Amino acid sequence: MKRLNLLSASILIVSALLLNAVRSVNAQGLGPSQSLTQQRNDTPQQTQAQAKQSPSPTRVKQAPPPVNSVNGQSTSDEIRKDGDQYAGLLRKVREWILGISTQGFFNFIIAAATLAMAVFSYLLVCVTRELHKATEGALYVNRPFLMVTKVECTDTKFINGALTHKFAIHLKNFGVGPADIVTYIASADPNDTPIGYVTEIKEPELLYFPENGQRLSDSLVGPGEEVTDRIECRSTLDPTIFALVQDRSKTLGINGIITYRGTAPKSYETRFFWWFFMDADYKPIRFVRAFRPDLNSHT
8 A cells, every 4th residue: 555655656757747848848839929820830830940040850759648547537636635535524423522411422432442342241141151060060970870780688587477677788989089978878778670570571560759858977988989888778577568578469679869979069870679579488589670871860
């Protein structure tokens, strides 16, 4: 842009100089008081006189036409037109500023400041929300993951026609953060045998209330740690229920729910349900996880 302005100014100066030269030559060649006929008659005489005075002919240089722009207008006209446009724009801005009163000017400033504050507040809320999501995501990645890996029968007794068992729930934290057990519910209840003679799977519908569960004094399970003596439960089968278990109409189901938390302010749940089968001497044969996935679910 600077080079274009400098070139335009140079062309304008050269054009002005050439026009002045042409005017000087015309003023010397043609007198203002002579008529056209006299000028024609005086031309041969002037030519002869000039020929006598000067042995070599002198050529009159003609000025080149003014340089035009691409659209057919001279550069000076374009510059003048641009200057008029800028001057008009500045004039309109000046008139607009002078037309604003003091109170209106302050109202405009207050409105602009209010709008800027609103935009800033909106951006701040968006950034805070994104930071909160990122923080929760980071805490969720480092969450604990507590699962029941095994159920073990640690004691069996038969006293006065009643059969009792003691069960230990094995827990392992598969997460990368510590698990803090908040409450737990664990029980061993007789339920209808899940697999009958026609191989139909029948498993109970269970409803837990974790807020009414028990608490542990040693509730922390570290990352990768496995504990076998934290959660225990017992079963007591009276003679009537014991007779149903003997003929395979009923089967013990060791079940419960564990609520725990990690570093994030969020609680997780792990449900477990294992079927317990015993031999004729009332000893445990095997434990089998429930067939329905929701009975062994986790969050």
